[in-house]
Amino acid sequence: MRRALAVLEQVRDHAAAEGLSLTELADTLGLSKSTVLRLAQPLLDTGLLSRDRRHGHFRLGPGALALGQAYLAGIDLRTAAAEEAHRLMREAGGTVHLCVPDAPHIVYIDKVENETAVRMASRIGSRAPMYCTAVGKAMLAWLPEDVFAQVVDAGLPTVTTRTLTDPGLLRTELARIRNRGYSVDDRENEPEVRCVAAPIFDHNDVVVGALSVSGLTSRVTAARVRELGPAVAAAALRVSRTLGATR
Known part of the structure; x- marks a missing residue:
């Protein structure tokens, strides 16, 4: 055999x-x-x-x-990502989110919290803007151009003093994300929160979601972001492979 x-x-x-x-x-x-x-x-x-x-x-x-x-019919995104989400929570010590695109927003479909850390305000089923969240930017970087246009047309209002509200700067940021394989929300959506995310692809190599780790800036320092980025990208890649992606 x-x-x-x-x-x-x-x-x-x-x-x-x-x-x-x-x-x-x-x-x-x-x-x-x-x-x-x-x-x-x-x-x-x-x-x-x-x-x-x-x-x-x-x-x-x-x-x-x-x-x-x-x-493929026997798995779904939450099932495919569950093990990696819990592994990330244990290794990173932050809150892990699993999200899907619903342009110009993202939707939280799963959340794994570190019970010893400060709880994040996000709720399963809630929505957030694509342009100022790490999960949103991680997906937007690989979504078609018409989705980018849809996000821009919906408006890029200021959420914090660090929010990217210029379409040109956002496009440049998306290029950086594609180059390094993960995205960062550095206090762009919440003033004291940093988040690192990476895209998840399906068997057609189409982006279908994103996995992230979030935490307060006191715990997720700039140096810690550089460590978390490759770890989150690797976890998202393993989920993608489970879904049949060949990237």
């Missing part, structure tokens, strides 16, 4: 190419051609693999698609 799965994994890893020949599979796995054919036959019978008649190359079959769709 394990060797048969190795055959399937090799073909999967070359799914974007023309497939793999019998010789290539055998050489890569260190097996004889006859052994590869024997291991592949049940995978061909169940449709997990297919083999084209012209070249004899192995590719993923329709059964692999059905299996993937069944997997």
